[in-house]
Every structure is written in structure tokens, then in C-alpha cells.
Amino acid sequence: MGPEISLLTLAIAVVAGILGSLLGLGGGVFIIPASTLILGASMHEAIGASIVSVIAASSGAALGYVRSGLVNVRLGSFLELATTSGALAGAVAAAHTPGRALAVLFAVLLTYSAYSMFQRRDTGRGGGGAPHPLADRLSLNSAYYDAQTGRPLSYGVANVPAGFGVMWGAGIVSGLLGIGSGLLNVLGMDTIMRLPIKVSTATSNFMIGVTAAASAGYYFSRGLITPELAVPVAIGVLVGARSGSLLMPHLAASTLRRLFIPVLLFVAAAMLLKGVQG
Amino acid sequence: MNIAQGTAGRGQNEAWATERLAGGRRLETWIERTLLAGTSLSAALLVVGLFLGWAGGSGYPPGVYPRSISGIWAGLVSWRAGAWQAAGLAVLIATPFVRVLVAALSYLRNEERALAGVSLAVFALLMIGMFLGAAH
Numbered sequence: 001m002g003p004e005i006s007l008l009t010l011a012i013a014v015v016a017g018i019l020g021s022l023l024g025l026g027g028g029v030f031i032i033p034a035s036t037l038i039l040g041a042s043m044h045e046a047i048g049a050s051i052v053s054v055i056a057a058s059s060g061a062a063l064g065y066v067r068s069g070l071v072n073v074r075l076g077s078f079l080e081l082a083t084t085s086g087a088l089a090g091a092v093a094a095a096h097t098p099g100r101a102l103a104v105l106f107a108v109l110l111t112y113s114a115y116s117m118f119q120r121r122d123t124g125r126g127g128g129g130a131p132h133p134l135a136d137r138l139s140l141n142s143a144y145y146d147a148q149t150g151r152p153l154s155y156g157v158a159n160v161p162a163g164f165g166v167m168w169g170a171g172i173v174s175g176l177l178g179i180g181s182g183l184l185n186v187l188g189m190d191t192i193m194r195l196p197i198k199v200s201t202a203t204s205n206f207m208i209g210v211t212a213a214a215s216a217g218y219y220f221s222r223g224l225i226t227p228e229l230a231v232p233v234a235i236g237v238l239v240g241a242r243s244g245s246l247l248m249p250h251l252a253a254s255t256l257r258r259l260f261i262p263v264l265l266f267v268a269a270a271m272l273l274k275g276v277q278g
Numbered sequence: 279m280n281i282a283q284g285t286a287g288r289g290q291n292e293a294w295a296t297e298r299l300a301g302g303r304r305l306e307t308w309i310e311r312t313l314l315a316g317t318s319l320s321a322a323l324l325v326v327g328l329f330l331g332w333a334g335g336s337g338y339p340p341g342v343y344p345r346s347i348s349g350i351w352a353g354l355v356s357w358r359a360g361a362w363q364a365a366g367l368a369v370l371i372a373t374p375f376v377r378v379l380v381a382a383l384s385y386l387r388n389e390e391r392a393l394a395g396v397s398l399a400v401f402a403l404l405m406i407g408m409f410l411g412a413a414h
Contacts, residue, residue, distance in 0.1 A: 003332050052367060056317075059373050063313040066306050069299055073306055074393060077381050081396045084403040088410075138392060143295030152295035210400065213374035214407030220345065220364075220371055221408075227327075227336070227343055227363045234370055235324050238317055 009039060009232040016053065016233075017240020021061035022248050023260055024201030025182035026054035026208045027237050029267060041229050048225040049233045051216045054182075056237040058209025061202075064245030069144040070202035072195070075157060078138060079167045079203075080210050083181055086171020087211045093176065102176060103275035110268035113187050114261050131156030144199060147249035155196055163193040171211065182208045183267060186260070197253045202245075305384040312380045316373030320366045327362030336360035375404060 012034045013027075020027030028050035035046035065071040131141050135157035143154040157163075170184030185204035189195045195203070219225050248256075336343070337358030344350045344361050350368065353361020382397035 006328065006332070052370065055370055055374060059313050059317050059370070059377075063310060063317060066310050066313065069306075071306075073309060073381070077378075077385075077393055077397050077400070080378070080400045081403075084400050084407065088403060088407050091407075091410075138390075143298040145299060152292055152299055154291045154295035154298065209374040210378060210404065211407075213371055214404045216371045217375075217408035218410075220367060223341075223343065223345060225343075225367060226341070227360065227367065230367060231324050231328055231331075231363045234367065235321060235328065238321050242317075 005039065006228075006232045009035075009229065010236040012038065013053065013233045013236025014240040014243075017057050017060065017237035017242075018244040018247070019240075019259070019263075020053070020057040020182075020237070021205060021241040021244030022201065022251070022256060023182075023263060024186045024204030024208075025263070026057040026205065026212070027241070028054050029183070029263065031233060031237075035229060035233075039229070041226075044224075045226040045229050048219050049230045051212050051219060052225065052230045052234050053237045054212035055209045055216055056234045057241040058205055058207075058212065060238040060241030061245040062206040062209070064242060065202035065205060065248070068147075068245075068249050069142075070198055070249065071206045072140065072142045072157075072199055072203045073206070074138065074142070075140045076203045076206045078140065079164065079185075080207050082164045082167035083171040083174075083185065083207060084211055084214070086168040086173075087175040087181065087214075088171075090172035090175020093172070100275045102173075103271045106173060107268045107272040107275060110183070110264050110271065113191075114264040114268065116191065117257055117261055117264065130158060132158055132160040134160040142199075144196075148252065153196065155199065156194075158194040159192050163188055166192050174211070181211060183264065197256050198248065201256060202248070205241075305381065305388075308380050308384055309377060312377045313373065316369060316376065320369040320373070323362050323366030323369060325366075327359050327364075327366055330357060330359035330362055334359065336363070375401070378404065 013031070016027035016030035016034065019025075019030060031050045031053045032043075032046045035041040035049055036043060041049070062071055066073065135141050140157045140160070141155065143152050145151075146153045166188035167185065170181045170188060173184060174181035182204050185207060186200050189200035189203060190197055216225075337353065337356075338344070338360040342360070343364040344353050345364065350361050350365050354365060378397055378401045382394050382401065385391075385394035385397060
């Protein structure tokens with residue numbers, strides 16, 4: 001791959017890194033279509049680059065988000081158990097599951113989430129659920145410094161067991177359908193655990209690199225990664241995610257929700273297509 | 279110490295928030311350092327690898343890159359682009375593993391057994407996933 005293509009890949013990856021870090025998705029959602037449609041990569045090459053991009057986005061953005069207090073590290077550590085065990089279970093179950101029906105079901109779920117997020121598009125903070133006793137015991141309730149209002153904001157973590165269950169489901173679905181778990185992580189933290197949207201996307205970002213690292217380690221050790229694509233993608237996403245993480249504290253929460261809705265609908269459409277076409 | 283019931287999530291308990299943000303950030307500091315070291319080192323290796331590749335190809339047959347530590351090291355010292363790129367990718371991939379271990383050690387040090395156990399379990403699951411290739 002010559003310098004021209006690498007530079008184009010870099011530019012695309014920077015944009016994917018910015019969007020992925022803002023939305024807590026890691027950028028795979030953008031890297032796979034961009035690689036196959038614009039750069040002419042095969043699906044196989046695109047998946048390898050996409051997994052690498054998730055790690056780059058996660059680590060690159062988390063650096064900024066941990067510093068600004070937006071990542072709830074303790075909650076992230078706790079929920080990682082749900083997502084990693086769910087992803088393993090999902091991958092093992094994939095052979096025995098009707099993937100197409102699941103994809104359609106999932107498309108419906110995402111469309112509903114987009115609608116529910118649209119209804120709450122102007123609410124920035126969490127829904128104000130009462131902290132769950134488990135959140136008290138593990139000291140999961142936290143605070144962040146809100147750059148927009150210039151004040152520290154505290155928040156509680158509600159419905160911890162239900163949230164853990166949803167995260168486990170998110171892990172399973174990502175293992176089964178091969179889609180990033182970031183989207184479901186954000187939905188779970190936002191709608192079930194009632195976290196502020198910025199904390200949800202930042203903490204999701206923090207977590208997604210972990211499950212992706214297990215897949216990436218496997219791909220790398222078997223020689224399945226294509227460096228010609230993955231290297232410029234990794235560099236671009238690192239730069240983009242770092243930039244996005246510096247930008248996010250200054251964005252309005254409602255802007256984040258508005259950005260999130262079209263992405264939800266896009267993934268829903270892709271899943272529907274996957275379900276119908278097989 | 280905990281947020282008063284009912285006010286949580288609405289940002290009303292500013293005193294609690296200030297206290298929370300001021301104290302007990304050691305865990306976050308160590309995680310930040312891990313992420314900074316991992317991303318900086320991998321970015322540096324990847325950029326060198328990218329430029330070396332532009333200048334003279336990967337130094338390996340098409341579609342091949344070194345995967346063992348000794349293979350990567352041999353390629354690094356002979357300035358072969360493929361080895362620099364592989365090293366950058368390997369460091370990038372290793373960073374989340376190290377980050378989970380660092381968190382586990384921080385929890386252990388704070389005598390928070392529940393979260394330490396959770397982080398160690400996550401690490402074990404990651405290793406299983408990596409060897410099975412099942413996590414994706």
C-alpha cells in the first residue's frame with residue numbers, strides 16, 4: 001500500500017477515532033464500512049483493522065477521560081466481568097444460534113433505543129435513579145468535573161444487578177453477531193444504570209478495549225492482521241480518539257445524544273440487512 | 279460518605295462531588311500512566327514502521343509479519359518496517375491486558391478484595407479468550 005492510500009486511510013481513521021471516542025463505540029462501526037467501501041479492503045482485512053481500531057480508540061480516549069474524571073474506573077472494572085464473560089459465552093454459542101433471527105431482533109431493539117434516546121434528547125444528566133446498595137458497597141457512585149457548567153457533579157449508580165445483566169447480554173450479542181459491544185454498553189449505562197451520558201460513553205470507551213484485546217491477540221498471533229491497513233488505522237484512530245477525548249468535556253450532552261441516534265439507526269439498518277440476506 | 283438518597287444523579291451534592299474528585303485518585307493515576315506508556319510507545323513504533331515501509335517495503339514477504347518476540351527483535355535491530363509495525367501493534371494489543379492487571383494490583387493494595395477478584399477474573403477470561411480465539 002503506497003503513501004497515498006495510507007494517507008487516505010489515516011484521514012478516515014482520524015475521523016473514526018474522533019466519533020468513536022465521543023460516542024463510546026471505539027470506531028469499528030465506521031472502520032469496517034470505510035475500509036471495504038472506500039479503501040477496497042476485503043471483509044477479512046477490515047475486521048482485523050477494526051479490532052485494532054477499537055483498542056486504539058479505547059486506550060487513546062480513556063487516557064483523557066480518566067484524567068478528566070469522566071471514566072468511572074471502578075464501575076468499568078466491575079462491568080468488564082460481565083462483558084468479557086458474555087463475549088466468551090456468545091462466541092461459544094454462536095454455532096448453535098439462529099444468527100439471522102437474532103440480527104433482526106437486534107435491529108428492532110436498536111430502533112427502539114434510538115426512539116427512546118430521541119425522546120430524552122435534551123436531558124443531559126442521568127435520570128437520577130437512587131444509588132443501588134451494591135453501588136454503595138463497592139463505592140461505585142462517583143463524580144466528575146463538568147467543564148460546561150464549571151462545577152463538580154455527583155451521580156449515583158442505579159440498578160446495578162440489572163445493569164450487570166444487560167452488560168452480560170451485551171457481551172453475548174457482541175460475541176454472537178460480531179458487532180462492537182460499545183453501543184450496548186452505552187445503552188445499558190445510560191438507560192438502566194442512569195448514568196450521565198458523558199460518563200456512559202467515556203466508561204464504555206474505557207471497557208471496550210479489553211474484550212477487543214483478547215480477539216486482537218488471537219488474530220495477531222495467528223498472522224491474521226493486515227499491517228498495510230491496520231497500521232495507518234491504528235495511528236489515525238489513536239490521534240482521533242485523543243482529540244475526541246479533549247473535545248468531549250466541552251460538548252453539550254444533548255449534542256452527544258443527537259450524534260448517537262443516527263449511528264444507532266445505521267447499525268439497526270445494517271443488522272436488518274444481515275438478518276434478511278443472511 | 280455516600281450520596282444522600284434521592285439527590286444522586288442530579289448533581290446537587292456538590293460538596294460530596296468535590297471531595298470525591300479530590301481524594302483517592304491513586305488508582306486513576308496508575309491507569310493513566312499505563313495507558314500513556316502503552317499508547318505513546320505503540321504510536322512511536324507504528325510511525326517509524328510506517329515511514330520505513332514507505333521508504334523500502336516491509337522487509338518480509340507479502341502478508342507476513344514477525345510474531346514471536348525473537349522474530350520481532352531481530353527485525354527491529356535490522357530496521358525492517360514489518361517488525362516495527364508488528365511491535366507497535368503488539369504493544370497496542372498488550373496495553374488493555376496490562377491495564378486490567380494494574381487495576382487488580384491497585385485494588386489489592388487498597389484491600390478491596392471484591393474488585394481485585396473481579397479484575398483478576400477478567401484477566402483470566404481474557405487469556406482464555408485469546409487462546410481460544412473465541413472472544414470475537
